[in-house]
Amino acid sequence: xxxxxxxVKRIARLARxxxxxxxxxxxxxxxxSIMAWVEQLDEVDTDGVEPxxxxxxxxxxxxxxxVTDGGxxxxxxxxxxxxxxxxxxxxxxxx
Amino acid sequence: MTELTKLTLAExxxxxxxxxxxxxxxxxxxxxxIEAANPHLNAYVLPTPEHALAQARASDARIAAGTARPLEGxxxxxxxxxCTKDVRTTACSRVLGDFKPTYESTVGQNLWDAGAIMLGxxxxxxxxxxxxxxxxxxxxVVSPWRRMRNGQADNAKLVPGGSSxxxxxxxxxxxxxxxxxxDTGGSIRQPAALTGTVGxxxxxxxxxxxxxxxxxxxxxxxxxxxxxxxxAALMLRHMASFDAKDSTSVDAPVPDYTAALGKGVKGLxxxxxxxxxxxxxxxxxxxxxxxxxxxxxxxxxxxxxxxxPHTKYALPAYYIVAPAxxxxxxxxxxxxxxxxxxxxxxxxxxxxxxxxxxxxxEVRRRVxxxxxxxxxxxxxxxYLKAQKVRTLIKRDFDEAWNSVDVVLTPTTPSPAFxxxxxxxxxxxxxxxxxxxxxxxxxxxxxISVPAGLSGEGTPLGLQLIGKxxxxxxxxxxxxxxxxxxxxxxxxxxxxR
Numbered sequence: 001x002x003x004x005x006x007x008v009k010r011i012a013r014l015a016r017x018x019x020x021x022x023x024x025x026x027x028x029x030x031x032x033s034i035m036a037w038v039e040q041l042d043e044v045d046t047d048g049v050e051p052x053x054x055x056x057x058x059x060x061x062x063x064x065x066x067v068t069d070g071g072x073x074x075x076x077x078x079x080x081x082x083x084x085x086x087x088x089x090x091x092x093x094x095x
Numbered sequence: 096m097t098e099l100t101k102l103t104l105a106e107x108x109x110x111x112x113x114x115x116x117x118x119x120x121x122x123x124x125x126x127x128x129i130e131a132a133n134p135h136l137n138a139y140v141l142p143t144p145e146h147a148l149a150q151a152r153a154s155d156a157r158i159a160a161g162t163a164r165p166l167e168g169x170x171x172x173x174x175x176x177x178c179t180k181d182v183r184t185t186a187c188s189r190v191l192g193d194f195k196p197t198y199e200s201t202v203g204q205n206l207w208d209a210g211a212i213m214l215g216x217x218x219x220x221x222x223x224x225x226x227x228x229x230x231x232x233x234x235x236v237v238s239p240w241r242r243m244r245n246g247q248a249d250n251a252k253l254v255p256g257g258s259s260x261x262x263x264x265x266x267x268x269x270x271x272x273x274x275x276x277x278d279t280g281g282s283i284r285q286p287a288a289l290t291g292t293v294g295x296x297x298x299x300x301x302x303x304x305x306x307x308x309x310x311x312x313x314x315x316x317x318x319x320x321x322x323x324x325x326x327a328a329l330m331l332r333h334m335a336s337f338d339a340k341d342s343t344s345v346d347a348p349v350p351d352y353t354a355a356l357g358k359g360v361k362g363l364x365x366x367x368x369x370x371x372x373x374x375x376x377x378x379x380x381x382x383x384x385x386x387x388x389x390x391x392x393x394x395x396x397x398x399x400x401x402x403x404p405h406t407k408y409a410l411p412a413y414y415i416v417a418p419a420x421x422x423x424x425x426x427x428x429x430x431x432x433x434x435x436x437x438x439x440x441x442x443x444x445x446x447x448x449x450x451x452x453x454x455x456x457e458v459r460r461r462v463x464x465x466x467x468x469x470x471x472x473x474x475x476x477x478y479l480k481a482q483k484v485r486t487l488i489k490r491d492f493d494e495a496w497n498s499v500d501v502v503l504t505p506t507t508p509s510p511a512f513x514x515x516x517x518x519x520x521x522x523x524x525x526x527x528x529x530x531x532x533x534x535x536x537x538x539x540x541x542i543s544v545p546a547g548l549s550g551e552g553t554p555l556g557l558q559l560i561g562k563x564x565x566x567x568x569x570x571x572x573x574x575x576x577x578x579x580x581x582x583x584x585x586x587x588x589x590x591r
Binding site: 003007008011012013014015016017018019027030031033034035037038039040041043044046049050051052053054055056058060061063072075076078079080081082088090091092093 | 313345408414430
């Protein structure tokens, strides 16, 4: 599988990571060699095999739908690069 | 007082109980050792001496009052992947900046509740992605071990393995009695093998993942790196617990693992998987594997050839599953809620600039692979395929457990390499985990025990893989290997 430069740029955009043209060229070669290496999985016959969803056969626990935590807005916003009165501040998104 | 740092965790515990020394004296010895060594080894990214001394004074008061807890007054190192309340936690990534959690991880809290003392936060590969501890934003960790080449001491800086390289370097250099670590594809066992220390990754679900910076959630597990099998047993006993805050935590009693030590292996059925005889395994790793077989056999175990046919597909499947989960987990680093923000012209530009500046090369590479394999049109071909292969890998082990109780393999194909030797070739670096990654894919427990030295005078380890939740048998059999092989300590403290 050839991961071309346009694909690298597309997935970088999806991943929200800015890359330069030079970086895209380098990543093109790196990702192509990694994807070529994982393609050996095609040798494995997986017809009728269930994909693994959990390694330990336990059921997800349910709990009562009640409030167990909260009232800690100070803590929640303490590490924000920019916040105001318990709101995160971001560049304007709606005109 | 420097000799105190050479004690094992169990010996230090006895010394504190016997009042041969105080917790403050013990802690001061480690603080001095860290000050001397850290400029050379870079094992700690944040020493916390004042925090440690405050804990030590409280421990001494408890010991005097007769209310000592199981790990009272024992100084340990804590991997920087664990959130620590009000103490900077970065996962060794620039993107977390100066993040100070407002809560403590469950594993950390368990250790502090048992009386352990935190000496500081330990270096690791950025977000635990790496096998050499060269991807940390704080720079690489250096192993205290040095190799011999042609009968001459070689001053090349060796890697301590990764991602828990700060943990393995600090334990082997006597900069803590033991350390916490995490293992997603081999990040406890491979660094333990490369530094002559003991590391165990318990069964998935044994230790709570709550408060551990997430890498690949279906694979991540916490465990200890320690100087001896007994020390690792003591540590795991007090790290593991059921935790309602982790939905994959398993509600099973945590046994006293030290009770398994000294029981021997008479009648234990040990499986030797033929698929682990891979090309590229060093002759000495192969010879050591045979030694391990001989040790267990002469201690009364029976040896059985087994087959784990999907072994060779574990690593490529891992390099789909782990990046996929990491790309999802790392989506949270958006420059809005915590950590680094690089302002852009609008919100999306801010995300892109922040993540470009915040993530190192290996992390970026994996996020991109993960994004690619999960993107529209590729999900079935990659992610679903890998999860099916994972089912087959687990099935291989389920089958094996019908005829054997544990599986014995080398931990790594070769001993420690020097900085820079593999960092230019991602796939060569990924192959470091070839023997360890199957265990994560199947959710099983695995322990690495030091077993000998390479021709270069550097450590090699043997790995024992166990049935789910049967860590006790790993300690039991690991102890037999340890008694036969002896201990491997760093020959000289060259950094003084």
